[in-house]
Amino acid sequence: MTGAATLPGGRPVSDLEAGRRAYRRSRSTRSALVAVASTVVVAAILTGVLVASPGWAVAQRTFLNPAEAVRVLPALLAGLWVNVYVLVFAAIGVAIGATALAIVRTTRAPVLAPLRLAATVYVDVFRGVPVIVMLYLIGFGVPALGLFGLIDPRLLGGVALVICYCAYVAEVLRAGIESVHPSQRLAARSLGLTYGQTLRLVVLPQGVRRVTPALMNDFVSMQKDVGLISVLGVVDVIRQAGIEVPNSYNYTSYVVAGLLFVLLSLPFIRVTDLLERRARARELQGSVV
Structure with missing residues (x-):
C-alpha cells in the first residue's frame, strides 16, 4: 500500500x-x-x-481603438446594469415557471390531463418562437391593448424572455426528473412520504443535480439574449453602444459591449465546468481499487 x-x-x-x-x-x-x-x-x-492584411490599420482604428474604448466604458457599464437587472428578474421567473411546467408534464394523475396537454402545447409552441419575435409581440403588443397604462419596457422585455426560456428550461428539468430511477420514488413512498414530499425531497434534488450543466448553459444563453431588449428602446449596453457610434463614427463601443457580456458570462461558465468535474469525480469514486 x-x-x-x-x-x-x-x-x-x-x-x-x-x-x-x-x-x-x-x-x-x-x-x-x-x-x-x-x-x-x-x-x-x-x-x-x-x-x-491591407486594411488592418483602418480596422484597428475603427473597431479596436483603445482611446475610444476608455471613453465609452463608463456609459456602457451603466447600460450593463440594466441588462443585469432584467437578467435577475428573468432568471427568477424562469426558475419558478419552468419548475412548475416540468412537474406538470411529469405527473401521471388523470385529473391533471388538461394541464399536461396545456403544458405540452406551451413548450412545443414557445420553443419554436424566436426570442426577438416574442420581444416584439410582448413589447409592442401588450401596450397596444391599453389595459395597463404605461409599462416599463424593461419589464416587458423580461416577461418575453421568461415566456421563451420557461419552455427550454422546462424540458431540461423534465429530462432530469425522468432520469431518476423509479425505485427512488417507490423507496420514498414506502417510507411514508407523500407524493409532494417525494418530489421535493427525493426526485427534484437528484434530477436537478443531473442536469445542472445544461441548466447553466441555458442561463448563459439567456444572459446573452437579454441584450435583445434594446429593440424595445431600452437603453441597455447594446443600445448605449449604438448611441455612441454616431458620436465618433467608431464601432469600438460594440466590441467593448461584447467583451462586457463575455466577462459577465465567464463566472457561470467556470461554475458549469466545476460542477461537471465534481459530478465526474463522484461517478469515478466507486471505480477505485
Missing part, C-alpha cells in the same frame, strides 16, 4: 490505483502542454495574418 494517495474517506489506495492516478496525471500534463503550444502557434498565425 502507498501512504501518499488516499480515498475521500482517508483510506489509502492500492498500488494499482496509485499507478493509475500517476499515469493519468502524466497524460494530463502532456495534454496541457500540447494544448498550450498549439494555442500559441495558432494565435501567432492568426495575429500575423490580421496585422499583415
Whole structure:
C-alpha cells in the first residue's frame, strides 16, 4: 500500500490505483502542454495574418481603438446594469415557471390531463418562437391593448424572455426528473412520504443535480439574449453602444459591449465546468481499487 494517495474517506489506495492516478496525471500534463503550444502557434498565425492584411490599420482604428474604448466604458457599464437587472428578474421567473411546467408534464394523475396537454402545447409552441419575435409581440403588443397604462419596457422585455426560456428550461428539468430511477420514488413512498414530499425531497434534488450543466448553459444563453431588449428602446449596453457610434463614427463601443457580456458570462461558465468535474469525480469514486 502507498501512504501518499488516499480515498475521500482517508483510506489509502492500492498500488494499482496509485499507478493509475500517476499515469493519468502524466497524460494530463502532456495534454496541457500540447494544448498550450498549439494555442500559441495558432494565435501567432492568426495575429500575423490580421496585422499583415491591407486594411488592418483602418480596422484597428475603427473597431479596436483603445482611446475610444476608455471613453465609452463608463456609459456602457451603466447600460450593463440594466441588462443585469432584467437578467435577475428573468432568471427568477424562469426558475419558478419552468419548475412548475416540468412537474406538470411529469405527473401521471388523470385529473391533471388538461394541464399536461396545456403544458405540452406551451413548450412545443414557445420553443419554436424566436426570442426577438416574442420581444416584439410582448413589447409592442401588450401596450397596444391599453389595459395597463404605461409599462416599463424593461419589464416587458423580461416577461418575453421568461415566456421563451420557461419552455427550454422546462424540458431540461423534465429530462432530469425522468432520469431518476423509479425505485427512488417507490423507496420514498414506502417510507411514508407523500407524493409532494417525494418530489421535493427525493426526485427534484437528484434530477436537478443531473442536469445542472445544461441548466447553466441555458442561463448563459439567456444572459446573452437579454441584450435583445434594446429593440424595445431600452437603453441597455447594446443600445448605449449604438448611441455612441454616431458620436465618433467608431464601432469600438460594440466590441467593448461584447467583451462586457463575455466577462459577465465567464463566472457561470467556470461554475458549469466545476460542477461537471465534481459530478465526474463522484461517478469515478466507486471505480477505485
